[in-house]
Amino acid sequence: MTGQTILWGALYALPLLVRSDFLLTIFIFTFIYGILAVTFDLIFGFTGQLSMFHPAVFGVSAYMTHLLAVHAGLPFWAATLPSAAASVVLAVVVGSICFKFRLKTFYFAVVTLAFSEMIRLVVMNWNSVTNGTLGLVVAGKPTIYWPGSGVIPIKGPVAWYYLTLVCLSVTVLICSRCLRSWMGRCFGAIRLNEDLARTLGINVFRYKLLSFAMGNALASFAGGLYGYYTGYIDPGYLGINQSMEVLAMVLLGGQGTLTGPIVGSLVLTGLPHAIDLRAELRAVLYGTILIFTILVMPRGIVGTLNAWRSRRVS
Amino acid sequence: MSLEVRGLTKRFVGLVAVDDVSFTVEPDEIVGIIGPNGSGKTTLLSMMAGLLTPTSGRVLWKGREVQRLRPDIIAGQGVVKTFQNPQVFAELSVFENVQVASHLKLKRELGLRRALEIVGAARDVERRLAERVAEVLALCNLGGASRQLAGNLSYGEEKMLGIAMALMCEPELLLLDEPATGLGRDEIRNLEAVLDKVHAAGTTLCLVDHKIGFLRGLAGRVIALNYGQKIAEGPPERVLNEPAVIEAYLGAGHARA
Numbered sequence: 001m002t003g004q005t006i007l008w009g010a011l012y013a014l015p016l017l018v019r020s021d022f023l024l025t026i027f028i029f030t031f032i033y034g035i036l037a038v039t040f041d042l043i044f045g046f047t048g049q050l051s052m053f054h055p056a057v058f059g060v061s062a063y064m065t066h067l068l069a070v071h072a073g074l075p076f077w078a079a080t081l082p083s084a085a086a087s088v089v090l091a092v093v094v095g096s097i098c099f100k101f102r103l104k105t106f107y108f109a110v111v112t113l114a115f116s117e118m119i120r121l122v123v124m125n126w127n128s129v130t131n132g133t134l135g136l137v138v139a140g141k142p143t144i145y146w147p148g149s150g151v152i153p154i155k156g157p158v159a160w161y162y163l164t165l166v167c168l169s170v171t172v173l174i175c176s177r178c179l180r181s182w183m184g185r186c187f188g189a190i191r192l193n194e195d196l197a198r199t200l201g202i203n204v205f206r207y208k209l210l211s212f213a214m215g216n217a218l219a220s221f222a223g224g225l226y227g228y229y230t231g232y233i234d235p236g237y238l239g240i241n242q243s244m245e246v247l248a249m250v251l252l253g254g255q256g257t258l259t260g261p262i263v264g265s266l267v268l269t270g271l272p273h274a275i276d277l278r279a280e281l282r283a284v285l286y287g288t289i290l291i292f293t294i295l296v297m298p299r300g301i302v303g304t305l306n307a308w309r310s311r312r313v314s
Numbered sequence: 315m316s317l318e319v320r321g322l323t324k325r326f327v328g329l330v331a332v333d334d335v336s337f338t339v340e341p342d343e344i345v346g347i348i349g350p351n352g353s354g355k356t357t358l359l360s361m362m363a364g365l366l367t368p369t370s371g372r373v374l375w376k377g378r379e380v381q382r383l384r385p386d387i388i389a390g391q392g393v394v395k396t397f398q399n400p401q402v403f404a405e406l407s408v409f410e411n412v413q414v415a416s417h418l419k420l421k422r423e424l425g426l427r428r429a430l431e432i433v434g435a436a437r438d439v440e441r442r443l444a445e446r447v448a449e450v451l452a453l454c455n456l457g458g459a460s461r462q463l464a465g466n467l468s469y470g471e472e473k474m475l476g477i478a479m480a481l482m483c484e485p486e487l488l489l490l491d492e493p494a495t496g497l498g499r500d501e502i503r504n505l506e507a508v509l510d511k512v513h514a515a516g517t518t519l520c521l522v523d524h525k526i527g528f529l530r531g532l533a534g535r536v537i538a539l540n541y542g543q544k545i546a547e548g549p550p551e552r553v554l555n556e557p558a559v560i561e562a563y564l565g566a567g568h569a570r571a
Contacts, residue, residue: 184415185416188403198384199385201483205382
């Protein structure tokens with residue numbers, strides 16, 4: 001616990017010590033992808049359902065937040081809420097279908113992937129609204145109320161760093177509180193032994209759906225933030241490679257932990273920048289490191305560290 | 315009237331596993347169901363717990379039909395079943411296993427106030443829950459193994475943990491699927507003592523087993539199955555001496571002797 005406090009403290013103190021925009025930018029992407037990876041882990045690592053639906057909510061909420069801001073004149077934060085609500089609706093529809101038919105493991109993955117692709121194709125072909133494959137330019141900035149200066153837009157790496165860090169912290173806090181409650185016990189029961197969970201009176205369908213809806217709702221904020229941060233949205237947001245990226249982050253960092261996905265996000269966001277090689281060689285080295293880590297540490301970086309630490313204690 | 319089974323039948327492709335079986339389980343009874351391997355005991359129990367849907371026939375719990383309800387709903391109404399092959403959450407500790415099983419208890423006692431647990435305002439609930447888990451583990455003589463991983467338990471301990479989890483659901487009727495099968499003599503004695511305590515605390519028991527000695531000492535009434543059909547019912551001594559039962563177990567030659 002104290003180790004985690006120090007880690008979070010260090011993250012909050014970082015911009016005071018380091019004035020490198022390059023480094024801060026890596027961390028900003030880490031935090032946004034961290035939100036995505038943590039919420040994916042809620043569904044995958046904690047509840048045991050291999051969802052491929054994250055790109056759909058990520059993309060849809062990125063588009064929706066921007067479009068609501070432009071066409072309805074909503075401020076960024078007000079626009080994220082209908083986007084989250086839309087993500088919950090999508091998750092409930094897709095989740096209900098999958099869980100009613102008791103789809104598990106790869107079957108669940110393939111069907112959620114199909115739904116995600118379906119939404120991607122709709123977004124790509126709905127030219128009048130989404131501008132198709134050309135994408136949209138996001139010119140707006142999120143604003144916050146700052147005592148003394150009133151409502152100010154978020155600009156520059158330091159402001160973005162703190163904004164995304166706070167969003168990630170809130171996500172992790174919500175997830176950890178829920179996982180420590182009876183909800184987390186139900187999620188774990190479903191992951192470990194669905195039949196037993198059922199005979200103990202746990203409504204497996206309801207808790208799978210709860211986990212899926214919660215994970216997707218929280219992930220939707222990452223979409224809004226990402227679009228506003230990069231200033232550009234295209235249908236690639238909803239691509240299957242996003243699912244792969246997030247899955248790799250969680251496997252690398254440690255599934256079934258909340259710190260793991262963030263560590264995985266940091267490694268996979270930072271590594272491509274840290275390797276100073278020609279593009280082709282970089283891809284090879286990057287892939288090798290990934291494969292090697294997963295072979296040597298099947299429980300991921302954080303999972304391995306935890307096991308190592310508990311062995312030293314006992 | 316507690317539980318009533320009426321004309322219950324389960325047909326798998328080309329095989330009638332349970333054939334038109336009827337009986338009742340009254341409150342506070344211990345009912346034993348015996349029969350050779352493959353006689354349909356487990357299928358019968360699974361239908362009573364909602365794990366299998368019967369082909370025809372009805373299961374009434376407190377006068378209401380339950381045979382098409384989901385197992386979690388039946389568990390919520392007070393009928394909980396343990397598994398023949400012990401089922402545990404192997405990656406969790408023994409304590410955590412029983413804690414997970416507290417789901418129904420918390421739901422009954424707190425309802426939506428469970429949400430307080432999320433914001434950390436339910437410390438006393440958590441404390442009382444931990445005490446209750448410790449009680450149940452002590453009742454099942456698993457107190458010493460509380461911190462062990464469930465996956466590291468012996469076969470007998472895993473079965474006992476299954477019973478502990480079922481007890482945490484606070485059932486009115488506990489269905490036990492072959493609780494004594496595969497256990498050593500000391501473990502069976504331990505099991506008998508635990509089940510006596512559970513029964514004394516007011517839980518109705520219905521158990522399936524083919525260890526006749528074990529059931530004879532425990533059950534007040536015995537139902538014998540063979541090829542899915544009920545062939546005898548009554549006090550243990552009478553049922554076990556019935557020629558049809560002896561024949562089913564030992565073959566026709568022994569029935570006359």
